[in-house]
Amino acid sequence: MDRGILYFAKGDEFVLEAEKSAKRTQELMDYPITLVTDIDISPNPFDNIIIDDTEFTRSDKPKSLLRSPYEKTIFLDSDIWLEDSISELFDILDRFEMALAKDPKEPHVHYMDKSHPIDGVPKAFPEYNTGVVAYNQTPGVTQLFEEWKERCKPEHDRDQLSFRSSLYRSDIRFTTLRPEYNCMYRSHNALNGDVKVFHGKLMEDPRYPSLDKALQKLNQHSGPRVSYGYDPYVETIPPRSxxxxxxxxxxxxxxxxxxxxxxxxxxxxxxxxxxxxxxxx
Structure with a gap:
């Protein structure tokens, strides 16, 4: 298959969240959707289900990306909500092997000691978020995911630490997406244009900003603006009056x-x- 959407989710909570996300994606994008999961569930809204019943580890995400049945894949975390189609990411893959957005917090960059960068990665190299990843099935991308899988450690709090070092060593041709294509609304964001991809908890939780509140606030203006997420609120500083x-x-x-x-x-x-x-x- 040429083009498709990929999700990965393990455990009842995350599978339910992935179902909610995929139903929204299905409304906006006419592409097959695959889920990698440990639960045997009803296919709808997924066109393809790949069972992985092993115990969850940090390396599960790169392993899932390696199992995509598509030549061109848009991977979405289970907590992604599309406000518009992002099919243009497939067009980017005509020129690049991979496309993804930077993480606004860059948590692992700031863990590094100034004189001893983590795993030899210079502090100037950004940290990318792996919640939205568009990629081609090329030998270079496969090698990147294999290395990422090997670098994931049980003690890592997120998979992005190992991804950052793997991407730095990779020779693939990749590009950076605008923040509107992966807006982590619980963080701070510099936006310019309508947010297409909201990245945050889809299930109601009083500890976090609600998706409804983010949808209401972040696209209230489409001009240059700054958004701030601080649990359980999200606010924006609008463009100049x-x-x-x-x-x-x-x-x-x-x-x-x-x-x-x-x-x-x-x-x-x-x-x-x-x-x-x-x-x-």
């Missing part, structure tokens, strides 16, 4: 007139308006 924006442009115009004269100011303002309203079309 129109009065503030106009005041800033007038101050800029006045500065140009004072320094370079009114003709230069008119030319620069005309150039700005052309770029703003025609240059992006």
């Amino acid at each position: 129109v009065p503030i924006y106009l005041r800033s442009r007038l101050a800029r115009l006045r500065s140009i007139i004072e320094r370079r004269g009114i003709i230069a100011a008119v030319k620069q303002m005309g150039s700005f308006l052309w770029r703003r309203y025609n240059g992006s079309n």
